[in-house]
Amino acid sequence: xxxxxxxxxxxxxxxxxxxxxxxxxxxxxxxxxxxxxxxxxxxxxxxxxxxxxxxxxxxxxxxxxxxxxxxxxxxxxxxxxxxxxxxxxxxxxxxxxxxxxxxx
Numbered sequence: 068x069x070x071x072x073x074x075x076x077x078x079x080x081x082x083x084x085x086x087x088x089x090x091x092x093x094x095x096x097x098x099x100x101x102x103x104x105x106x107x108x109x110x111x112x113x114x115x116x117x118x119x120x121x122x123x124x125x126x127x128x129x130x131x132x133x134x135x136x137x138x139x140x141x142x143x144x145x146x147x148x149x150x151x152x153x154x155x156x157x158x159x160x161x162x163x164x165x166x167x168x169x170x171x
Contacts, residue, residue, distance in 0.1 A: 072104060082106065101163065105171070114168045118143045119157070126155050140170075 073087045084104035090097060122139045125131060133151050140147055147170055154171040 073098075102160070105169075112145045112168050112170075113165050114143065114145075114157075116166055119168065123157075 071087055071089055072084050075083050075085060077083065083106060086101040086104055088099045088101050090099075119126075122143070125135065126139060136152050136155070137147075145168065149170075152170050154169070156169040156171075158167045158169055160167060
């Protein structure tokens with residue numbers, strides 16, 4: 068099982084990204100759709116809960132500044148280029164058994 072991001076272009080020319088599970092079945096490569104990543108490839112990042120737990124209360128504070136968000140992301144090893152961030156979501160994918168941090 069290999070998870071890879073895939074770039075897709077719509078008829079209108081917009082680019083979207085999705086996460087795909089790729090594996091070989093009877094000598095052929097089979098792709099299975101796992102989830103939507105959005106318009107920015109780096110908007111969904113796999114994280115370890117232990118890395119983000121100390122920062123959860125700060126991230127969920129509605130008065131947090133963009134500079135504070137940037138410093139927290141840098142501390143946990145996430146590089147994010149699109150600013151301003153208006154949504155922060157922590158997603159636990161039970162099917163994949165992984166935790167993701169989604170930024171918009």
